[in-house]
Amino acid sequence: MFLDRFARRLGHxxxxxxxxxxxxxxxxxxxxxxxxxxxxxxxxxxxxxxxPKVAMPAGVLRTQDGRTLWDREAxxxxxxxxxxxxxxxxxxxxxxxxxxxxxxSPAAAAxxxxxxxxxxxxxxxxxxxxxxxxxxxxxDAAYALAEHVSGGEDAFVGLMNAKAAELxxxxxxxxxxxxxxEAGHHTSAGDLATLTSVAMADPRFAAIVGMPFVTVTTxxxxxxxxxxxxxxxxxxxxxxxxxxxxxxxxxxxxxSARRGAxxxxxxxxxxxxxxxxxxxxxxxxxxxxxxxxxxxxxxxxTTAALVPVTDYLDRTVPAVVAADALVPVFDLDxxxxxxxxxxxxxxxxxxxxxxxxxxxxxxxxxxxxxxPVVAAADVxxxxxxxxxxxxxxxxxxxxxxxxxxxxxxxxx
Numbered sequence: 001m002f003l004d005r006f007a008r009r010l011g012h013x014x015x016x017x018x019x020x021x022x023x024x025x026x027x028x029x030x031x032x033x034x035x036x037x038x039x040x041x042x043x044x045x046x047x048x049x050x051x052p053k054v055a056m057p058a059g060v061l062r063t064q065d066g067r068t069l070w071d072r073e074a075x076x077x078x079x080x081x082x083x084x085x086x087x088x089x090x091x092x093x094x095x096x097x098x099x100x101x102x103x104x105s106p107a108a109a110a111x112x113x114x115x116x117x118x119x120x121x122x123x124x125x126x127x128x129x130x131x132x133x134x135x136x137x138x139x140d141a142a143y144a145l146a147e148h149v150s151g152g153e154d155a156f157v158g159l160m161n162a163k164a165a166e167l168x169x170x171x172x173x174x175x176x177x178x179x180x181x182e183a184g185h186h187t188s189a190g191d192l193a194t195l196t197s198v199a200m201a202d203p204r205f206a207a208i209v210g211m212p213f214v215t216v217t218t219x220x221x222x223x224x225x226x227x228x229x230x231x232x233x234x235x236x237x238x239x240x241x242x243x244x245x246x247x248x249x250x251x252x253x254x255x256s257a258r259r260g261a262x263x264x265x266x267x268x269x270x271x272x273x274x275x276x277x278x279x280x281x282x283x284x285x286x287x288x289x290x291x292x293x294x295x296x297x298x299x300x301x302t303t304a305a306l307v308p309v310t311d312y313l314d315r316t317v318p319a320v321v322a323a324d325a326l327v328p329v330f331d332l333d334x335x336x337x338x339x340x341x342x343x344x345x346x347x348x349x350x351x352x353x354x355x356x357x358x359x360x361x362x363x364x365x366x367x368x369x370x371x372p373v374v375a376a377a378d379v380x381x382x383x384x385x386x387x388x389x390x391x392x393x394x395x396x397x398x399x400x401x402x403x404x405x406x407x408x409x410x411x412x
Contacts, residue, residue, distance in 0.1 A: 032057070034072045037333055050332055052287035054280045057250075057270040060193040061288050064200065064256075064263040069288055069330060074190035077171050078269055081244030081252050082114065082137045083192055084179030088145065089130055089208070090199050091159045095149045098127035098204065108144035113180055115140040119219040128216075134205075135214040136225035137243060139178040146177040153177055167194060181248040189267040196241055196254050196265045209240030209256075230278055231255050235285070239263070245274070253277040257285050262328055264288045291331050297338070297361040298325035298371045304340045306409035307356055309379050311348040313390055314406045318376040319356040325369040327361070336363045340412045342373060345405070350379040359412070 034041050034051065041048040051070065052061070058073040068074070102124050109120040116132055118124075118140040124132075126145065133141040146156035153176060160174040171188035172195075179185070187195075199205045212233045213226045231238040237257040244252035250270035257264055266284045271277040300323050306316035319342055329336060342357035357373040382390060394404045 032072050033074075034070075035068070035074075036070055037330060038068065047332065050291075052284050054268075054283050054287075055271070055276070056268050056280050058189045058267075059269060059280070059284065060189040060265075060267040061284050062193040062197065062265050062267075063292065063328070064197055064258075064265065066194075066197060067330075068190075068193070069264075069292055070284070071190065074193075075171055075188050077186045077188055079181055079185065079246055079248035080172075080179060080187040080192065080269075081181075081246040081249035082139075082179040083187070083242050083244040083252050083254050084174065084177065084185070085133050085137065085142055086192070086195055086199050086242050086254065087160050087163065087174065088142050088156075088177045089134055089205055090195070090202070091156065091163055092126065092130060092145050092149055093202060093204055094163075095159065096126045096145075098125065098130070100126045100148070102126060102129055102144055102148040104140075104144050105147055108140050108147060111140045111143045111178065113139050113178075116216045116218060116223065116225065118144065122218050131208050131211060131214045132216050132225075134208045134242065135211050135227050136216070137228050138216075139180065142178040164191075164195075167198060169195060179244060179246065179249075181246045189269050192254055192267045192269075193265050196256065196267070200240065200256055200265070206239065209242065210238075229253065229255065231257070231281060235282060237263075241265070243277070251277040253281050255281040255285065257289075259289060261294055261326075262289065262292060264292075292328055293331075294326050295329040295336070296324065296326050297329070297336060297369055298323070298359055300324045301376075302412070303376070304357065304359060304373050304410075304412040305342045306406075306411070307342060307375075308345045308406040308408055309348050309350060310345050310405060311382055311387070311390070312379075312406070313393055313404065315379065316406050316409065317346065317350050317356075317379050319373045320376045321359055322353075322372040322374045325359075325361065325371050327368045329363065329368065333363045333366065336361060336368065338362075338412060340373060340410070342408075342410075344408060346375070348379050348381040350375050350377075352376065352378050 036047040061070040062068045104118045104122045106120040114137050116138045129141040132138045146153045150156035164172045169191040172191045175182045175185040215224050228243040237259040239256045241254045253268045255266045268280045302321045305319045309315045339360045354375045359371045361369040
């Protein structure tokens with residue numbers, strides 16, 4: 001009897017624990033919203049099978065020019081930890097010259113958590129503090145920069161939020177410059193991808209986040225700090241960007257990589273361990289490079305059609321593709337199709353290079369490239385005697401039958 005009551009109570013306790021865990025962790029009870037190429041994978045089994053096999057509560061893979069190839073819970077608002085410093089750097093670069101001198105205040109020296117133990121009274125350039133903040137994720141450097149730009153952190157946070165509004169970051173709000181957990185301080189994976197693309201377009205920012213290490217001299221001692229983003233220097237093409245960790249955010253990473261003309265921003269939010277964020281980012285970037293690559297979609301000098309020249313009975317001019325076209329293609333978007341629009345005929349004289357049409361390359365509803373189609377050779381106008389002969393021949397054929405002009409020939 002006692003054992004039965006104990007078992008029932010234990011069962012009830014387990015049920016309540018599971019329910020409570022579910023309320024505290026909504027992702028356990030609800031399926032994450034995941035897309036490949038903007039399509040919900042729940043409605044497309046083929047895309048679900050092809051999606052990257054990554055484990056994170058929220059993330060995004062986006063091309064540097066703004067195309068989202070994969071996302072999971074991209075708009076979910078989450079604590080952002082030190083990925084905050086991407087915006088801090090963007091505002092500093094807009095408001096201060098890298099060569100300006102910053103004197104460390106007691107308040108900056110007292111900022112906790114990640115730091116380089118800056119000493120009040122020490123002087124650094126803005127550039128040195130940006131490097132320290134972005135490469136080593138120093139909170140004290142972030143606070144010092146905020147004070148330098150705005151006189152205090154609160155005013156600087158106002159600039160951060162104004163910049164977020166300007167960029168359309170609707171799921172982002174800042175309450176500090178360093179990223180420590182605080183009520184109202186949040187972002188989303190999608191917003192972070194947008195912010196990072198903007199930041200990486202500034203060569204000053206890109207140069208800093210790609211540094212393998214930073215050396216800091218403070219309080220009379222010099223220390224070398226390795227880049228907290230271990231992908232830099234170990235992953236092919238890695239170019240940055242920023243790590244983060246707090247109790248609320250978990251382990252975070254915004255990573256970027258470039259191979260050839262293809263570059264990505266990968267956002268990984270909320271992994272359970274420090275190393276796992278790098279594993280997930282590698283897998284996500286690998287998937288991107290496997291499915292999104294430069295593909296030749298047009299070749300110069302390819303003959304698209306033979307266009308009749310109206311002044312002749314049987315003469316055509318080859319219409320050829322004017323240039324090579326190499327464009328990034330996401331292979332999960334479907335087949336790539338070429339369409340040629342050519343004029344039905346052309347009057348002489350025709351000069352080589354004269355535009356006769358357009359080659360359009362499409363994938364679904366997406367236009368990948370448009371390339372001019374041009375005349376491959378000169379075609380002079382017929383002289384007087386030749387023109388007279390053509391006129392009489394056409395008159396004869398109009399009465400008794402026969403072709404009065406060459407037929408157009410489509411080749412592509």
